[in-house]
Amino acid sequence: MTHTTFRVHVDPDKCQGHNRCYSVSPDLFELDELGMSSEIGTGLVPGGLVSLARLAVENCPEHAISLTELSELSELSELSELTEAEVQP
Ligand code: F3S
Numbered sequence: 001m002t003h004t005t006f007r008v009h010v011d012p013d014k015c016q017g018h019n020r021c022y023s024v025s026p027d028l029f030e031l032d033e034l035g036m037s038s039e040i041g042t043g044l045v046p047g048g049l050v051s052l053a054r055l056a057v058e059n060c061p062e063h064a065i066s067l068t069e070l071s072e073l074s075e076l077s078e079l080s081e082l083t084e085a086e087v088q089p
Pocket residue numbers: 010014015016017018019020021022035036037059060061062063064065
């Protein structure tokens with residue numbers, strides 16, 4: 001069985017801190033001390049949160065959020081390596 005994996009990303013050059021993304025889905029986005037948003041971790045979207053990720057994309061007034069379908073297995077393995085690297089002390 002195959003399923004589609006998505007990755008969400010906030011462009012820091014476009015984000016102006018409207019915080020709608022965080023309001024819609026605090027499980028996918030985090031805010032810095034200035035209220036600017038970024039994706040949590042590698043931005044991989046759990047299956048149950050894809051619709052909320054789309055809602056965040058649609059509600060960002062700056063069009064700062066992208067939602068990318070990861071269809072290449074190599075992309076997924078790269079992200080897995082990133083995730084493993086992030087948990088290293
Ligand atoms: Fe930034 Fe858009 Fe969220 S401006 S804080 S990415 S709603």
